[in-house]
Amino acid sequence: NAGVTQTPKFRVLKTGQSMTLLCAQDMNHEYMYWYRQDPGMGLRLIHYSVGEGTTAKGEVPDGYNVSRLKKQNFLLGLESAAPSQTSVYFCASSTLAGGTGELFFGEGSRLTVL
Amino acid sequence: AQTVTQSQPEMSVQEAETVTLSCTYDTSENNYYLFWYKQPPSRQMILVIRQEAYKQQNATENRFSVNFQKAAKSFSLKISDSQLGDTAMYFCAFFRYSGNTGKLIFGQGTTLQVKP
Numbered sequence: 286n287a288g289v290t291q292t293p294k295f296r297v298l299k300t301g302q303s304m305t306l307l308c309a310q311d312m313n314h315e316y317m318y319w320y321r322q323d324p325g326m327g328l329r330l331i332h333y334s335v336g337e338g339t340t341a342k343g344e345v346p347d348g349y350n351v352s353r354l355k356k357q358n359f360l361l362g363l364e365s366a367a368p369s370q371t372s373v374y375f376c377a378s379s380t381l382a383g384g385t386g387e388l389f390f391g392e393g394s395r396l397t398v399l
Numbered sequence: 400a401q402t403v404t405q406s407q408p409e410m411s412v413q414e415a416e417t418v419t420l421s422c423t424y425d426t427s428e429n430n431y432y433l434f435w436y437k438q439p440p441s442r443q444m445i446l447v448i449r450q451e452a453y454k455q456q457n458a459t460e461n462r463f464s465v466n467f468q469k470a471a472k473s474f475s476l477k478i479s480d481s482q483l484g485d486t487a488m489y490f491c492a493f494f495r496y497s498g499n500t501g502k503l504i505f506g507q508g509t510t511l512q513v514k515p
């Protein structure tokens with residue numbers, strides 16, 4: 286009964302380093318999303334995907350890249366981390382079935398860039 | 400573009416009392432969905448309640464209910480008989496499918512503290 290799983294849960298990076306956050310869902314959902322959460326700003330959409338092999342930009346895509354090579358996985362990459370990317374990152378998924386738009390979230394990944 | 404506004408950054412309520420969290424949104428669309436999500440200190444995002452815009456009846460889930468005013472673009476959450484476990488940040492969110500895409504847009508959040 287895993288749902289949406291994010292790895293790693295915590296990470297500290299130095300400015301300029303690169304890293305990848307992995308999101309995996311076992312619900313066969315078509316849509317997957319990456320959000321970042323910052324104090325006083327709610328959750329803002331970084332990138333999303335409507336199916337395997339597709340990605341699209343959200344509200345705040347700069348400095349991030351994504352890939353969805355398999356339907357169950359959605360990767361978020363930071364090529365050259367900056368302190369402004371210190372945040373909590375959430376992955377979510379949803380399905381077209383039922384059409385309610387409900388998102389299922391992972392537990393979040395706290396990233397600190399020094 | 401759709402926007403969601405929560406004008407109350409912080410609120411508090413005594414245990415067993417009732418509290419209402421406000422949310423307004425801006426859209427030109429007619430068919431959409433509205434949600435309230437709860438985020439306790441564990442950081443997990445938990446769906447509290449959902450409202451379909453085409454339904455006039457306000458959604459209810461046990462102690463949680465909404466006051467959906469479509470013309471006014473208002474979607475408030477009422478928590479009755481507040482419990483200590485209701486302490487959390489609450490996010491209002493807007494969702495609409497468009498073709499083969501759909502995105503959830505969040506408000507800034509309201510931190511609710513339930514006091515014993």
